[in-house]
Amino acid sequence: MSTRKLKQPPSNEEFIPHLAYDSVIFGFNGKQLKILVLEYHNTGLFAIPGGFVKRNEDINDAVKRGLKERTGLSDIYLEQFHTFGSVSRSSAETMREILINNGYEVHNDHWLFDRFVSIAYYALINYEDVQPRPDELSDSINWYAIDDLPPLMMDHRAIVDKALENLRENLDKKLIGMNLLPAKFTMKDLQTVYEAILGEKLRRTTFQRKILAREILIRHEKLFTGGAHKAPYLYSFKDKNPIKGKKYA
Amino acid sequence: MSTRKLKQPPSNEEFIPHLAYDSVIFGFNGKQLKILVLEYHNTGLFAIPGGFVKRNEDINDAVKRGLKERTGLSDIYLEQFHTFGSVSRSSAETMREILINNGYEVHNDHWLFDRFVSIAYYALINYEDVQPRPDELSDSINWYAIDDLPPLMMDHRAIVDKALENLRENLDKKLIGMNLLPAKFTMKDLQTVYEAILGEKLRRTTFQRKILAREILIRHEKLFTGGAHKAPYLYSFKDKNPIKGKKYA
DNA sequence: TTCTTATTGTCTCAATTTGTTACAATAATA
DNA sequence: TATTATTGTAACAAATTGAGACAATAAGAA
Numbered sequence: 001m002s003t004r005k006l007k008q009p010p011s012n013e014e015f016i017p018h019l020a021y022d023s024v025i026f027g028f029n030g031k032q033l034k035i036l037v038l039e040y041h042n043t044g045l046f047a048i049p050g051g052f053v054k055r056n057e058d059i060n061d062a063v064k065r066g067l068k069e070r071t072g073l074s075d076i077y078l079e080q081f082h083t084f085g086s087v088s089r090s091s092a093e094t095m096r097e098i099l100i101n102n103g104y105e106v107h108n109d110h111w112l113f114d115r116f117v118s119i120a121y122y123a124l125i126n127y128e129d130v131q132p133r134p135d136e137l138s139d140s141i142n143w144y145a146i147d148d149l150p151p152l153m154m155d156h157r158a159i160v161d162k163a164l165e166n167l168r169e170n171l172d173k174k175l176i177g178m179n180l181l182p183a184k185f186t187m188k189d190l191q192t193v194y195e196a197i198l199g200e201k202l203r204r205t206t207f208q209r210k211i212l213a214r215e216i217l218i219r220h221e222k223l224f225t226g227g228a229h230k231a232p233y234l235y236s237f238k239d240k241n242p243i244k245g246k247k248y249a
Numbered sequence: 250m251s252t253r254k255l256k257q258p259p260s261n262e263e264f265i266p267h268l269a270y271d272s273v274i275f276g277f278n279g280k281q282l283k284i285l286v287l288e289y290h291n292t293g294l295f296a297i298p299g300g301f302v303k304r305n306e307d308i309n310d311a312v313k314r315g316l317k318e319r320t321g322l323s324d325i326y327l328e329q330f331h332t333f334g335s336v337s338r339s340s341a342e343t344m345r346e347i348l349i350n351n352g353y354e355v356h357n358d359h360w361l362f363d364r365f366v367s368i369a370y371y372a373l374i375n376y377e378d379v380q381p382r383p384d385e386l387s388d389s390i391n392w393y394a395i396d397d398l399p400p401l402m403m404d405h406r407a408i409v410d411k412a413l414e415n416l417r418e419n420l421d422k423k424l425i426g427m428n429l430l431p432a433k434f435t436m437k438d439l440q441t442v443y444e445a446i447l448g449e450k451l452r453r454t455t456f457q458r459k460i461l462a463r464e465i466l467i468r469h470e471k472l473f474t475g476g477a478h479k480a481p482y483l484y485s486f487k488d489k490n491p492i493k494g495k496k497y498a
Numbered sequence: 499t500t501c502t503t504a505t506t507g508t509c510t511c512a513a514t515t516t517g518t519t520a521c522a523a524t525a526a527t528a
Numbered sequence: 529t530a531t532t533a534t535t536g537t538a539a540c541a542a543a544t545t546g547a548g549a550c551a552a553t554a555a556g557a558a
Contacts, residue, residue, distance in 0.1 A: 018265050019366060059334030059366065083332045083368050085308030117268060117308065117368075119332050187506080206545065208507075222554095229505035230553035436535085455517065457536075462515095477526035478534035 009104050012111040015052040020118045021063050022050040022084075022156065024163035025071070027127035027143060028180040030189070033196040034143040035160065036070070036132055037150065041139045042101040045094065046150045048159065049141070050118065063121050070133055070141060077124040077179040081166040082159075083117060089155045090115040102137050122163040124179035147199075164197075171197055175216065178237045186223060186232040187211070258353050261360045264301040269367045270312050271299040271333075271405065273412035274320070276376035276392060277429040279438070282445040283392040284409065285319070285381055286399065290388045291350040294343065295399045297408065298390070299367065312370050319382055319390060326373040326428040330415040331408075332366060338404045339364040351386050371412040373428035396448075413446075420446055424465065427486045435472060435481040436460070 025036040025048075037046050051066040053059050060078065067076050092113035099106050106112070132141040144150065146164065149157070170176065177185075177193050191207050211217065218238050222231040274285040274297075286295050300315040302308050309327065316325050341362035348355050355361070381390040393399065395413065398406070419425065426434075426442050440456050460466065467487050471480040 016267050016364075016366070019267060053334070053366075055364065056336055058336055059332070080332065083308070083329060085302070085368065087305055087307055115265075115304065117265070117302075119334065119366075203546070204506090205508080205547080210545085224554075226555070227505075228503060228555035228557095230507080231555095232506060452517070453535090454519090454537080459516085471525095473525075475526070476534075477532060479524035479536080480526095481535060 009099060009106060009110070009112060010052055014054055016055055017111050018114055018116055019053050020050055020116045021053065021059060021066070022048050022118050022120045022159055023063055023067065024048055024120070024122040024160050025067070026122060026124050026146075026163075026167065026180065027130065028193055028196060029127050029143070031192065031196070032145045032147075033193075034127070034145050035149070036141055037144045037152070038134060038138040038141040039150075040098045040101065040137055043097055045098060045153045046156075047153050048156050049135075059119055063123075067123055069135065071125060071130045072133070073125060073130060078121050079123075079166070079170065079174075080119060080121050082162050083119045084155060084159060085117045086155075087115055089118070091154055094153055098137060118159075120159050120163065122167060124176065126180065126182060128182065146196075167197055175237060175239075184220060184234040184236050186234060188232060190235070258348060258355055258359070258361060259301055263303055265304055266360050267363055267365055268302050269299055269365045270302065270308060270315070271297050271367050271369045271408055272312055272316065273297055273369070273371040273409050274316070275371060275373050275395075275412075275416065275429065276379065277442055277445060278376050278392070280441065280445070281394045281396075282442075283376070283394050284398070285390055286393045286401070287383060287387040287390040288399075289347045289350065289386055292346055294347060294402045295405075296402050297405050298384075308368055312372075316372055318384065320374060320379045321382070322374060322379060327370050328372075328415070328419065328423075329368060329370050331411050332368045333404060333408060334366045335404075336364055338367070340403050343402055347386060367408075369408050369412065371416060373425065375429065375431060377431065395445075416446060424486055424488075433469060433483040433485050435483060437481060439484070 027034050027036070036049060038049055039046050049066060049070055051062060053062040057065075060080075063078060064074070064076065067078075068074055095112050096106070099110075099112065127143070132143070134141045146160075149160065151157075152160065167176065171194065176197065177190050180193050181189055187208055190211065191202060191204065194207070195202055216238050217235040220234040220236060223234050224231045276283050276285070285298060287298055288295050298315060298319055300311060302311040306314075309329075312327060313323070313325065316327075317323055344361050345355070348359075348361065376392070381392075383390045395409075398409065400406075401409065416425065420443065425446065426439050429442050430438055436457050439460065440451060440453065443456070444451055465487050466484040469483040469485065472483050473480045
């Protein structure tokens with residue numbers, strides 16, 4: 001019943017050789033910080049989403065293109081954080097395993113088996129409005145809690161760790177919460193995002209005071225959840241890009 | 250008298266195509282923060298030092314190799330800070346101008362005229378123990394004060410600006426001063442480095458108090474300069490890599 | 499209606515950190 | 529022995545952060 005596969009892998013003509021990108025896509029489900037991890041067909045190999053750069057394409061655009069394909073979202077918050085360039089990070093064996101198990105016909109000196117330098121980005125997206133789609137090579141793509149990841153292939157674990165490190169550093173400078181929460185949220189929601197990213201509990205009153213002191217939020221109506229207690233206000237972010245020097249955590 | 254040049258440019262066989270590095274090399278002359286800028290023969294083009302990555306070489310090693318060639322130093326403090334990947338940053342015309350004015354014979358589809366992605370690093374070196382050497386393509390290499398740079402070719406000015414931005418951010422986290430000063434220095438020396446990097450004056454007593462509170466310095470003998478005033482202590486850094494969370498500026 | 503409960507918004511006061519000024523302790527030199 | 533410029537530290541004020549207290553709810557239960 002099954003036909004012989006004759007698929008062609010990405011072409012050398014179209015893409016810059018030796019160059020790839022990888023993306024750590026963060027989402028927040030209301031409780032935990034998660035990232036998208038894909039699994040390749042019949043290999044048991046887990047990886048973060050990556051791709052190649054077209055010969056006449058900005059790297060930023062290549063990453064956006066990949067994210068669009070997998071999440072359906074455009075206008076995603078993206079941050080380039082490191083380029084991984086050791087020789088040892090590349091693994092021809094791993095690439096071969098992936099391609100073979102996807103039914104590709106590839107010769108031994110195919111460009112995908114070469115050494116690759118990877119430019120790594122992290123993305124922040126609103127968990128709720130995404131239905132992740134696996135790409136052609138992948139079996140599945142799923143959210144995994146940041147502290148419960150499957151073993152990742154090659155150096156992908158190191159990439160994720162470095163992404164998280166950078167995300168934590170940028171928590172001070174950029175408005176991280178804006179990209180991980182819906183437009184309106186409670187102060188507790190925001191605090192939970194901060195705690196999930198930092199991996200530690202914060203003091204409620206201090207957090208609230210500091211966030212409010214920054215004057216980056218607009219207060220809206222109250223949210224009545226049905227809980228037997230005072231209803232919290234809803235907030236939204238005032239500005240897209242204030243960049244203040246103040247700390248809030 | 251002069252012979253016809255028949256030099257060969259770097260070979261496509263040896264290097265990864267489309268991939269380069271650029272380095273912003275910071276030094277401190279006791280007063281100002283400076284960087285190394287080179288000028289290409291007969292072109293009036295100024296650039297920061299860069300190079301290519303061998304096919305079987307870690308990118309970090311490629312940068313170290315380039316730095317060693319130009320400064321004679323190994324064991325240089327290096328920090329990768331960004332990868333520049335827009336299509337528009339590359340300029341075949343500029344490359345052609347440089348190669349032609351160096352007497353190279355290159356065909357029109359030479360690999361150096363292709364689009365390049367550049368991984369950018371900054372380095373911190375001790376100004377005093379360096380005698381910069383121009384490379385084969387360059388006329389000269391000289392120190393320029395960070396606020397008095399010549400016009401730089403292509404996007405090199407943006408690379409320098411981003412390097413400085415990153416250096417300022419890392420002033421908190423890493424022991425920047427260690428790499429820009431001699432082994433022993435006065436508190437005033439250290440403050441001057443901080444001021445040169447930040448581009449602003451700091452309050453003497455607060456600076457001294459905060460630095461001392463971090464307990465990263467060892468106090469040595471006094472330094473008698475011959476000035477008609479109290480002699481300052483000399484200090485050195487205690488540890489290579491403490492990484493404290495405290496701020497000191 | 500009136501309790502009870504959990505949560506929220508805000509206030510207060512203590513502890514810590516930072517900003518600012520003051521001042522004594524030098525190294526030369528006059 | 530004065531004079532001068534600079535350095536190391538102390539002292540106090542101002543600002544920020546930590547830690548608790550507490551009144552104001554929004555339900556549901558009594």
